[in-house]
Amino acid sequence: MTANYTFLHIPACIYTQSFQTPSIIFHSHHPKATVCTTALNSNSNSYESYPTRRRGSYGFHPILCSSSNDRAPDSADGSVKSVERLLEEKRRAELSARIASGEFTAQKNGFPSILKKSLLKLGIPRQILDGLFSWADGEGDFPRIPEAKGSINSVRNEAFFIPLYELYLTYGGIFRLTFGPKSFLIVSDPSIAKHILRDNSKAYSKGILAEILEFVMGKGLIPADGEVWRVRRRAIVPALHQKYVTAMIDLFGQATDRLCKKLDIAANDGEDVEMESLFSNLTLDIIGKAVFNYDFDSLTNDTGIVEAVYTVLREAEDRSVSPIPIWEIPIWKDISPRQRKVSAALKLINYTLDNLIAICKKMVDEEELQFHEEYMNEQDPSILHFLLASGDDVSSKQLRDDLMTMLIAGHETSAAVLTWTFYLLSQEPSVASKLQEEVDSVLGDRLPNIEDMKKLKYTTRVINESLRLYPQPPVLIRRSLENDMLGGYSIKRGEDIFISLWNLHRSPELWDDADKFKPDRWPLDGPNPNETNQNFRYLPFGGGPRKCVGDLFASYETVVALAMLVRRFNFQMALGAPPVEMTTGATIHTTQGLKMTVTCRMKPPIVPSLDRATTNGETLSVSEQGSMKLGR
Numbered sequence: 001m002t003a004n005y006t007f008l009h010i011p012a013c014i015y016t017q018s019f020q021t022p023s024i025i026f027h028s029h030h031p032k033a034t035v036c037t038t039a040l041n042s043n044s045n046s047y048e049s050y051p052t053r054r055r056g057s058y059g060f061h062p063i064l065c066s067s068s069n070d071r072a073p074d075s076a077d078g079s080v081k082s083v084e085r086l087l088e089e090k091r092r093a094e095l096s097a098r099i100a101s102g103e104f105t106a107q108k109n110g111f112p113s114i115l116k117k118s119l120l121k122l123g124i125p126r127q128i129l130d131g132l133f134s135w136a137d138g139e140g141d142f143p144r145i146p147e148a149k150g151s152i153n154s155v156r157n158e159a160f161f162i163p164l165y166e167l168y169l170t171y172g173g174i175f176r177l178t179f180g181p182k183s184f185l186i187v188s189d190p191s192i193a194k195h196i197l198r199d200n201s202k203a204y205s206k207g208i209l210a211e212i213l214e215f216v217m218g219k220g221l222i223p224a225d226g227e228v229w230r231v232r233r234r235a236i237v238p239a240l241h242q243k244y245v246t247a248m249i250d251l252f253g254q255a256t257d258r259l260c261k262k263l264d265i266a267a268n269d270g271e272d273v274e275m276e277s278l279f280s281n282l283t284l285d286i287i288g289k290a291v292f293n294y295d296f297d298s299l300t301n302d303t304g305i306v307e308a309v310y311t312v313l314r315e316a317e318d319r320s321v322s323p324i325p326i327w328e329i330p331i332w333k334d335i336s337p338r339q340r341k342v343s344a345a346l347k348l349i350n351y352t353l354d355n356l357i358a359i360c361k362k363m364v365d366e367e368e369l370q371f372h373e374e375y376m377n378e379q380d381p382s383i384l385h386f387l388l389a390s391g392d393d394v395s396s397k398q399l400r401d402d403l404m405t406m407l408i409a410g411h412e413t414s415a416a417v418l419t420w421t422f423y424l425l426s427q428e429p430s431v432a433s434k435l436q437e438e439v440d441s442v443l444g445d446r447l448p449n450i451e452d453m454k455k456l457k458y459t460t461r462v463i464n465e466s467l468r469l470y471p472q473p474p475v476l477i478r479r480s481l482e483n484d485m486l487g488g489y490s491i492k493r494g495e496d497i498f499i500s501l502w503n504l505h506r507s508p509e510l511w512d513d514a515d516k517f518k519p520d521r522w523p524l525d526g527p528n529p530n531e532t533n534q535n536f537r538y539l540p541f542g543g544g545p546r547k548c549v550g551d552l553f554a555s556y557e558t559v560v561a562l563a564m565l566v567r568r569f570n571f572q573m574a575l576g577a578p579p580v581e582m583t584t585g586a587t588i589h590t591t592q593g594l595k596m597t598v599t600c601r602m603k604p605p606i607v608p609s610l611d612r613a614t615t616n617g618e619t620l621s622v623s624e625q626g627s628m629k630l631g632r
């Protein structure tokens with residue numbers, strides 16, 4: 001099977017060229033989107049980065065890069081926004097015109113279609129012809145699914161899910177996208193998503209995903225289907241019980257504390273930091289301990305095993321965007337230096353896993369704990385320990401596959417959520433201030449605990465909203481195992497389907513201010529938003545039987561990390577930071593990292609009220625950083 005799909009869930013159907021206009025920069029090699037460009041602002045002598053392709057509902061906001069903690073002047077911001085709006089309108093108009101011209105609309109031009117047209121002209125009744133040619137139309141009496149064809153040159157410079165959004169606005173909640181001989185159904189409708197993921201989930205498999213992930217996850221829980229999946233899901237879900245997740249909160253706190261110490265040094269030295277890779281280190285350290293009690297310590301060390309994990313992850317992503325599956329040629333993995341490196345990395349990881357399993361098995365054999373529903377070894381609360389104590393086969397490949405799957409699933413996703421949350425916060429200082437207020441009042445100086453998870457309501461809403469705007473992954477992949485009906489259209493067995501979470505989460509039909517980062521859209525006293533109470537318009541952890549097993553774990557992990565970081569530091573885009581662009585792998589990455597300036601927060605002095613009158617009638621207010629500013 002060929003690739004052209006990003007590894008957890010995504011097609012890389014759009015390959016890029018490089019071209020530039022004065023204000024829009026596209027890069028090559030990879031499907032990605034330019035979120036902003038950087039322009040020198042001669043007045044302030046600082047760089048301002050701003051979005052060039054803010055379309056309809058994308059909601060990327062200007063990135064202000066400044067060495068101080070000053071806010072950007074409103075007027076500059078306004079003019080940047082109007083230029084950006086004009087560019088956006090022009091681009092949209094061009095694209096709409098091209099869509100309207102039929103450029104993207106597939107013609108029924110094969111031999112059957114030509115023959116049918118000729119027979120119609122000869123006077124043969126349409127009903128007879130429809131019956132005769134139903135094999136060619138594929139959909140019998142049912143209406144035909146709207147169809148777009150994939151020669152989308154003008155939008156091929158972007159992360160693939162972005163042109164899918166444009167096409168969704170034109171073609172609606174379900175349409176067919178055809179690339180040469182391949183076709184995919186793109187689903188952006190909540191009720192169809194619900195049908196596929198929940199109501200008729202048995203009729204859908206993971207399809208191409210399983211093929212791409214095979215080399216690293218084998219038949220682990222994410223790619224597995226059928227009986228293997230059923231058995232393993234039943235074995236793994238109980239391991240993430242409430243007591244385990246509660247114990248993990250300490251782990252999240254300790255790991256984030258290590259990151260804080262690292263950032264302290266950067267803040268004191270005045271050095272900018274690249275947050276995306278730091279988040280990647282943080283979540284790798286957490287998931288290593290949580291899944292098999294291994295301390296990667298990647299925040300401080302760059303050991304062989306850390307390098308091996310990243311080699312395998314990069315390979316998985318590259319395979320998913322490669323047009324030719326060259327690694328499938330048997331001799332290739334022996335002669336290609338890169339493939340040899342991947343094999344060596346996998347060997348090291350497997351060797352490490354074998355050792356960890358052996359150590360853990362010894363612990364399990366020596367302990368006197370009885371296995372029960374909320375079984376947990378305090379010294380080693382890992383998922384591996386639970387699985388072995390529950391009787392999992394030590395020597396099985398399946399156990400290793402599941403451990404690798406959870407390592408990858410729990411690492412990339414959480415790191416991406418934190419990255420985009422910090423990006424969004426840098427665009428909305430008022431949200432950041434409100435967040436800091438809540439964190440200060442709930443946490444004080446302590447490490448967070450389980451009780452705090454209920455109290456950090458606004459912090460949770462910030463994560464909920466970040467997951468709406470940047471779902472990780474942006475698209476879910478399925479393949480139909482039998483004929484079915486989707487939204488009034490009949491579909492055949494073997495259809496490859498992409499459920500676009502990006503489209504669902506940003507649909508102007510489903511959301512007010514769909515493009516805006518507004519944590520307040522989720523009432524603080526309301527339930528935590530999920531697929532059920534949002535009726536499948538919001539699916540950050542999927543839905544139905546294949547919903548993420550780590551949703552609570554991940555929610556607490558990201559809330560703890562966010563709370564502890566904003567309690568201690570202020571974050572801003574660094575002066576001259578590269579533009580924040582999106583690229584797709586398993587999750588949405590930035591193309592050049594998220595470079596930020598970190599400054600230590602000084603706690604505001606305790607004063608009776610925030611505003612105090614001075615003798616000359618001006619007011620003194622305590623700024624975020626604790627310094628006093630004069631204002632009227």
Ligand code: HEM
Pocket residue numbers: 221222233405406409410411413414417471472473476477539540541542543545546547548549550551553554555558
């Ligand atoms: C913020 C972080 C996370 C996000 C956004 C996320 C998202 C998702 C989504 C959307 C799915 C459904 C995929 C599909 O239907 O095709 C999924 C599945 C899964 N996730 Fe997560 N995940 C996160 C963290 C984690 C963590 C921490 C773990 C492990 C501890 C984990 C383990 C899994 C597994 C094993 C599955 C497959 C479940 C199955 O097919 O039965 N995830 N995740």
